[in-house]
Amino acid sequence: MSKKNTIYDQLCQHARETALIGSIEELLGWDEQTGLPPAAAKYRADQMAYLAGLVHRRQTAPQLGECLETLAEGPLAADPHSETGATIRGLRRSYDRKTKLPQMLVEELTRTAVLGQQSWVAARKQNDFASFQPLLETMVALKRQEVEAVGYEDHPYDALLDEYEPGEKTANVTRILARLRDALVPLIQSIADSQRVAPIEILRRSFPIEAQESFGRKMAAQIGFDFERGRLDVTHHPFCTGLGPHDHRITTRYNENFFNGGFFSILHESGHGIYEQGLPTAQYGLPTGSAISLGIHESQSRLWENLVGRSRAFWDGAYAEAQSAFPAALGSASLDDFYFAINDVRPSLIRVEADEATYNLHILIRFELEQELVSGDLPVGDLPGAWNDKYEAYLGIRPSKDADGVLQDIHWSAGLIGYFPTYSLGNLYASQFFEAAAAELGDGNNGSLDEQFRRGQFQPLRDWLCEKIHTQGQRYSAAELVEQVTGSSLSHDALLRRLRGKLGPLYGVS
Ligand code: ZN
Numbered sequence: 001m002s003k004k005n006t007i008y009d010q011l012c013q014h015a016r017e018t019a020l021i022g023s024i025e026e027l028l029g030w031d032e033q034t035g036l037p038p039a040a041a042k043y044r045a046d047q048m049a050y051l052a053g054l055v056h057r058r059q060t061a062p063q064l065g066e067c068l069e070t071l072a073e074g075p076l077a078a079d080p081h082s083e084t085g086a087t088i089r090g091l092r093r094s095y096d097r098k099t100k101l102p103q104m105l106v107e108e109l110t111r112t113a114v115l116g117q118q119s120w121v122a123a124r125k126q127n128d129f130a131s132f133q134p135l136l137e138t139m140v141a142l143k144r145q146e147v148e149a150v151g152y153e154d155h156p157y158d159a160l161l162d163e164y165e166p167g168e169k170t171a172n173v174t175r176i177l178a179r180l181r182d183a184l185v186p187l188i189q190s191i192a193d194s195q196r197v198a199p200i201e202i203l204r205r206s207f208p209i210e211a212q213e214s215f216g217r218k219m220a221a222q223i224g225f226d227f228e229r230g231r232l233d234v235t236h237h238p239f240c241t242g243l244g245p246h247d248h249r250i251t252t253r254y255n256e257n258f259f260n261g262g263f264f265s266i267l268h269e270s271g272h273g274i275y276e277q278g279l280p281t282a283q284y285g286l287p288t289g290s291a292i293s294l295g296i297h298e299s300q301s302r303l304w305e306n307l308v309g310r311s312r313a314f315w316d317g318a319y320a321e322a323q324s325a326f327p328a329a330l331g332s333a334s335l336d337d338f339y340f341a342i343n344d345v346r347p348s349l350i351r352v353e354a355d356e357a358t359y360n361l362h363i364l365i366r367f368e369l370e371q372e373l374v375s376g377d378l379p380v381g382d383l384p385g386a387w388n389d390k391y392e393a394y395l396g397i398r399p400s401k402d403a404d405g406v407l408q409d410i411h412w413s414a415g416l417i418g419y420f421p422t423y424s425l426g427n428l429y430a431s432q433f434f435e436a437a438a439a440e441l442g443d444g445n446n447g448s449l450d451e452q453f454r455r456g457q458f459q460p461l462r463d464w465l466c467e468k469i470h471t472q473g474q475r476y477s478a479a480e481l482v483e484q485v486t487g488s489s490l491s492h493d494a495l496l497r498r499l500r501g502k503l504g505p506l507y508g509v510s
Helices: 003-035 038-059 062-072 083-098 103-126 129-150 156-164 170-193 200-204 209-223 259-278 294-308 312-325 335-342 359-375 380-395 421-441 449-454 459-468 478-486 493-507
Strands: 230-234 240-244 247-252
Touching: 003 038, 003 062, 003 083, 003 103, 003 240, 003 247, 038 083, 038 103, 062 083, 103 129, 129 156, 129 359, 129 380, 156 170, 156 359, 170 359, 170 421, 170 493, 200 335, 209 230, 209 259, 209 312, 230 259, 240 259, 247 259, 259 294, 259 459, 294 421, 294 459, 294 478, 312 335, 312 449, 359 380, 359 421, 421 449, 421 459, 421 478, 421 493, 449 459
Parallel strands: 230 247
Antiparallel strands: 240 247
């Protein structure tokens, strides 16, 4: 074995051990969200800060930097898309970013995130932004320290965005979202002018929580979420977390009088889980066994939630089962009405319950406010008012309380600033991937994707996504992958084509 091979093996061993410690921190985080007694929060914050510090020390160890330096010039790094090349490139990227962050800052960010989330839960419940404001101020100040430590060229927000969407720039996201907005606003307007109104009261009937859970579990398993390697629990805000190569956990929240919240969150988080479960397990802890970016991650959740789960073909196959799961609510409702109801388009206050068309405006609002918080132009105390003003300007509605406004999302309390735009990028990637899948899979013996969905058959699509996207790990950047899988770079065209194709017939618009 050559010396460089030995160094490479040590590098991988080091990364795998770091991932092992990181997975323990994730487990503590999952436990914190699902069942931590309130009085335990402070000690849990200490536990997680300790592990975060340990991970950070390992990820920034000078010997690691020396190894990466040696390997970067050698043959193992020559092909950036090979297993060794992608591993060296990915670990180096992480090392370079993390060596810029002082350990004190990392520990403070982790501690503030735990306390911030506890404070956010209470503030949301009591509709009391003022009680959450001091922790959010601390968090924004820490994120601004992070920006200065990491550095940036054009916009301070670039330094935060890059963590979630490597290589992406604020200016480019602004441009893409503006194109999307310019096309969506007239479409949403013509839908409002159409006078056709979806019968959404169907979704507000009584949906017993036990039935929601068992129906959701069944559909999650049917689309391919593996419950032998995962589980489903209830939290304030739905999420998916990976605790090991064979342990991927998803959560949802149920409302007995609203079908969408629980069910579509399950499909959404299952999509995240299916991506994680499709990553190469032998590469766990290494870049080639890790997700590319949050935008690509989100493309997988959106694809299953919206492109599959809100399609007519899916419900052609699943509606009879839904009717027997919820006889009181759906027994007398026609499939046409149910399908129209789950594809209702109208401005609303809550992002996670927003329809596919208006959703991206919710993201644009957060994206703009975050940039102002990070640049210092917007003091945290002015945030609720600024939030409400933007909702009024973009969606024509104004929250009457902060619980339905600025307090609705967990992200900022957890320090996730720069994260929201990846949701819209995910919508764009999902539509582009799905078009390619429909073209490639529609010719085989299984019939079109729609015909497969009507039979409850989702494995060909899941296998296609697994082969083209999941098993690739981080061999390619998000931009390279979308080009490779779909033959063109990211654009808003596929998403618009799909929304027009679906909403046109429902609302009689074009
Ligand atoms: Zn998601």
